[in-house]
Amino acid sequence: MSDGVGLSVGATNLAAVVVGRAALVRSPVLTRYPHRPPEVGVPRENPRLNERGLILTDFVDRVGDPVGIVAADGTTHRADVVLSEALRAMLYALGGGRMPSGPVTVTHPAHWRPTAVEALRTALEAIPEFQSAPVLPDAAAALTALRDDPGVPARGVIALCDFGGSGTSITLVDAANGYTPVGPTVRHTDFSGDLVDQALLSHVIEDLAAAGAVDLSGTSAIGSLTRLRAQCRGAKERLSTASATTLVAELPGHRSEVRVTRTELDEAIRQPVADLIAVLQDTLDRNGIHSANLAAVASVGGGARIPVITTALSESLRVPVITTGHPELAAAIGAGLAAMRGTVEESATSMSAAPDAAPDVAAAAAAATAMAPEAEPPALAWSDAEDIPEVPASDPYDYPVVAGRTAEPRPQLQFDHESWDDLPPPPLPWYRKPAVALGIGVIAVLAALTAAMLFVVGDDSAPSPASTTEPITATPRPTTPAPPTSEPPPATQAPPPPRTVTQQAPPPVTQTVTAPPPSPPEPPPPSPEPPPAETTPEPPPAETTPEPPPSPEPPPWSPTPPYPTIPGLPWVPAPQFPQPGP
Known part of the structure; x- marks a missing residue:
């Protein structure tokens, strides 16, 4: 069985992989020469760039554009043609100057428009090495690599996040x-x-400016900032596996080593990562996918190496985050696996086992050197090492086999969800707190006592009902005057309430009596002979007995002893008056 070759196209990187043998990553920069085949990459990646040539860049994002790329010499070149030449140069660089013998599969970014994909297919068909090479999205190829190692769930929805150099692509697949x-x-x-x-x-730059070691006001710092940004990119890649690193800052009039920690990198990208998770959640909602139906998140691309991204995705979505040892090579590895499995008979494909573990780095390097002694060794992704990367071995877990296939592709990761019993009780509302209830009760009692006191005081001070007979306050006879009292009555004893009695005083007094009307609507009947209102007769002698009043009506009822008393008041006997004679 031939080794499959996979090529992946990215905005910042072109990757080529021979499954189980070698891998290569180059920048999308093509240098054309008039006397030899073109070369791909930059001088730090490709030592064969040892002479000047025509350099073409920024052609990946221009694929499908009818407007060509203008080179430094004024010539115009179609972006899809330049990309096909760069992929062909990658093939020969991977094979050490020779064309690899295995089948080839090419991947394109999954977010490309159909016109860009068709333009790439047309350009590849014009090159003999790619006439039979299939072209598929990099998302499908990356899932093929993840299914092979380390494995993905066989059911549910998987969110594939491809963290590239110019953006992040989110693809949802139904497992x-x-x-x-x-x-x-x-x-x-x-x-x-x-x-x-x-x-x-x-x-x-903020740290250097705070220390007063850099002045960016001049135009001479532009080139220095470009080199410093390249240093920052290398520091970012090293911080994927180390907790701290240093970079060299060469600026006008200043050169120093700057120490950068992973915590500082995490803090610098915390907000962009939060925005990315919000976009992923919005994508799930717009496709009608509930969070319970999300089985896992698959992360590929160079950015998948950053630990804070994996941590944030796992904490926010509460699902496993699956990746590989070389996430930047996932699409190229999947393309090579698809090319290799395409040469196997259909009857044997369903029962074929996973590919064997890759040989070690030394054996792969020896095989590559035997094929082309003059070729330079390939470089690892995320580093400038000159040895061939070690392809990660197959999944070490021993999964159970049911009906000729594994029951689960990988052990399921379980998260400890918070129990409802462990949650703190909700706070009591203000009106249910004991202090508030006690205060309300005290206020209610005070209000009730105040109302009762007002009722008693108001009842005592209320006037007595009207009587048909004018009340007369009795006074003692002159013959028995009451002895004068020099001391006031005690304050603890209240004076007795006035009592209304009817008595025939020695001097007759003419009174005006108004009888109550028999009914409200009828006026009272007029008196035939009303007595004069202002006439006061002369008092009779004291010895004579006054005649009864001319009123024919009987005197009103007067209580007889013993008189009723009011609780709490001292009892004072009523004065005795002589009764009128017949």
């Missing part, structure tokens, strides 16, 4: 339906590798 996409790929350009580099550069 139970053959990992078919659910909706189109969403492109989020506010979080990318370039923006992470810029955030770290801003942090370093």
